[in-house]
Amino acid sequence: MSRLWDTPEFWVRTETDELLREYPGSDARSLATSFAETSASYDGDPAFARDIVAELHKRADAGVRLWPEPIGLASLEHEVRDLMTAEGGETEDGPPLWWQRI
Structure with missing residues (x-):
């Protein structure tokens, strides 16, 4: 990854x-x-x-000094969990973060 x-x-x-x-x-x-x-x-x-x-x-x-901050890991985590659940993936068991399953 x-x-x-x-x-x-x-x-x-x-x-x-x-x-x-x-x-x-x-x-x-x-x-x-x-x-x-x-x-x-x-x-x-x-x-x-x-x-x-x-x-x-x-x-x-x-016309900007600092770009907006990128999306955070917490937000990505929720998005991936939602996708996994929608596709029938398990999100309750196993490691707490999706990338730890890879």
């Missing part, structure tokens, strides 16, 4: 959130410009730096 939090997109989003929290007085577009000028190889990874700048530009274009 792939981990949703172990993707390049997740790390770019997380790092961009951190930057925006660390510089609350800077808008996303200004921060993108500043970051691009000073962090050509952020964390030793120039592609990661470019992705952060692109993410900052996406947010500036959308």
Whole structure:
């Protein structure tokens, strides 16, 4: 099972959130410009730096600082349990979380 939090997109989003929290007085577009000028190889990874700048530009274009939080595991758990019940699957017995059965 792939981990949703172990993707390049997740790390770019997380790092961009951190930057925006660390510089609350800077808008996303200004921060993108500043970051691009000073962090050509952020964390030793120039592609990661470019992705952060692109993410900052996406947010500036959308007029948001932080994207809404993704759906939580509790909500996913209820959704999957409902689907399993509708398909005749067992949800009462066994491990408490659906992914522990896999």
